[in-house]
Amino acid sequence: MIRLLAFRELRSLFAIPSTWLVLATLQFIFAWFFLARLEAFLAIQPQLAQLANAPGVTLTVGAPVFNMAALLLMMLTPMFTMRSIAEQRRNQTLTLLLSAPLSGRHIVLGKFFGLLFFLTILICSIPLMLYTLAFGTHLDHGLLMGNCVGLLLLTASYIALGLYISALTVQPIIAAIGALSVLTGLWLADIGATAENSPWHFISPLHHFQNFNIGLLDSGDAAFFILFSAVFLLLTVKQLRNNRRHG
């Protein structure tokens, strides 16, 4: 049932021209950034070669691309999550799901996995692009894998938060702006907090991504993402139930 819902979500996404436009634009930005980093790397390569234990191409070109993707996804995910509950409530298409023999859990997880799968497709283009470097040099596969996993987990937490805010309102724009401001707020609080052990670092998803970004796989970070997503998905299920009680 969850798979059916996720698949429907994907189908609807790909039936809309704007989805393709977003995919193309994003791919263009990634490629542009990637080439710019590559150019910079080639320019400083002679100096790097003189250093002992110099950072490799994966760290100087690949990691920043992932980092930028993380930031872009932060701004992009709310655009997709706003469509999935708020807009459906507004268009009254959510009724179809509510009157169908499904539980709230099915509905929320269906939407979550549908969006996650869609954004995974979007993310997949980054490692594919970076692996073109493998024709000319050796790549740090571990670092790339770490980044991919981290970015996926990060995206999952963005989606969960976005879905929750989407369930709070029937105005898609408010859902988008709400999710965007919460995510940006967390990020700004994180980079603004200078103290090493500030609590802002702990609750900001992007901060937890930084370890993945430099190739450090910390189970604590992974656990944070999973917990973060689970909490917001649970809240979304609860909120859907509340919406049914109050109309």
Place this chain on the structure above:
Amino acid sequence: MLGLLGHNGAGKSTALQMLTGCLLPDSGEIEICGISMLKHPIQAKKNIGYLPETPPLYRELSVNDYLTFAARLHGVRSDMVSELLVQARQNCGLESVGKKIIGTLSKGYQQRVGIAQAIIHRPALIVLDEPTVGLDPSQIRETRALIRELGNSYSVILSTHLLSEVESICDRVEIMQHGKLIYADSSAAMQHFGGAIGFIVSLRNPPAIGILQDIPGVTAVEQLSATQFRVLHKVADNPSAELLRLAAQQNWQLEQLAPLQATLEEVFVKITAAESGKAAAS
């Protein structure tokens, strides 16, 4: 086939939304085919097909894709879907538009897709919330014909504020006002609510009104115009045969004899007014 009547804002849609599990009631109990909606919502919802006021259509999908999704959503096995899809499209006259995108269809067709969505999994109960709102007259007629056809094989609950719809489709009528059920009976019985039984007779060469009154069974005669009379009679004793015999015998030149039918409008106003009066008195 049950018609749910009421003014705008009487609580019809809300009642139907609760019935289909889209809204949770604050108190009370809902049973669908003997299954409690509150305790076993998933089992109960399997028996329902619901068309809300605004059809819940994914405008970006094609008709076939959408109906397939709706069927699978209601637990239809994937090998059964194509067969049911053909039937539902046939029932709702959607054969020619299967591959079209729903957003490009006219309102009438979209409404049909909405109905098809509600019947594709062959539910025991179909709930239709104002299915003919916003359609043009010919579409209304087609949709009504479709609903009447559905009534032959399914139980249907239909909400509407159009009385003619109830008159032409429904077997039973329930009337809601201010969220309460104030009347429930068969639609034939509703037509006689508070009204008398009789007929209107037109005679081109009418006799004196007293002669009509003297026909056995007649309780009252009222002259409507020079040639038209309203004749009321007792339930058991229908004087029309006697009237016809006299008309032929005495050359009254009968033009028309029509049974007197209170329109549902009148009856509806009577019932709701009676109920408001009761509320005011208490």
